[in-house]
Amino acid sequence: MLTGPAPDGWMQRVAAELNLSETAFLFQECASYKIRYFTPQVEVPLCGHATLASAHVLWSVGLVSENMPIKFQAENVLLFAEKAGDWIRMDFPADPSVPIQTPPGLLSSLNVEPVSVYRTASNRYLIEVGSWEAVRDLRPDRFSIATLDIHGVIVTAHSAKPGIDFVSRYFAPSVGIDEDPVTGTAHCALGMFWSQRLGKKRLVGEQLSARGGTVMVRVMRDRIQISGQAVTVLIGEFSPQVMAALER
Secondary structure, X not given: OOOOOOOHHHHHHHHHXXXXXXXXXEEEEOXXXXXXXXXXXXXXXXXXXXXXXXXXXXXXXXXXXXXXXEEEEEOOEEEEEEEEOOEEEEEEEOOOEEEOOOOOOHHHHHOOOOOEEEEEOOOEEEEEOOOHHHHHOOOOOHHHHHHOOOOEEEEEEEOOOOOOOEEEEEEEHHHOEOOOOOOOOHHHHHHHHHHHXXXXXXXXXXXXXOOOEEEEEEEEOOEEEEEEOOOOOOOOOOOHHHHHHHOO
């Protein structure tokens, strides 16, 4: 939480120091919170799990009452978060996708045979494969993926597990994320894709990264409700020596 706008370079250096998939920076503007997201390498326009964590922190430390929703202003996008029992429900713009021919280099990067290939409005490839085991066992060439003219690659399949509609993994090495543990914004595309395939508006997705995570999705025309859970792992502050180094 910042008391006001911070220099871009300083936020990028903090994100590189923390070395997480995304680090969120936010400060209050009237009735909403301005939020920006940085990977260890670049700023990105939107991040689901960093928004989830930000809402969790604001409620946990008492900056926002737990019965009050939170409005975030990201880059040209309004986002909303509210408590729903033990879950946090967020409202994001939908991310539609269109089928495309398999781009050169994609198959060799993923080492998998796709059922279908799509491109999303957010400039990601969405790759459907034949089984959830293929998603689980995927060993992509991240260096090759980083050379593709794309923000990231979503690989997905229908789930055979009861209570789970689809599984996925997400890779974005071109922006400093070899593999994202759980990706809320990817589910803005996955929700629309699987809603059309399965004829359902409410779905449950499981991301099969090493850490893993479950995401509940509700499709509503041009918006997607995404629900997840968060816990506080660490609370701390930078030492004066680190702060001095980051400000250089």
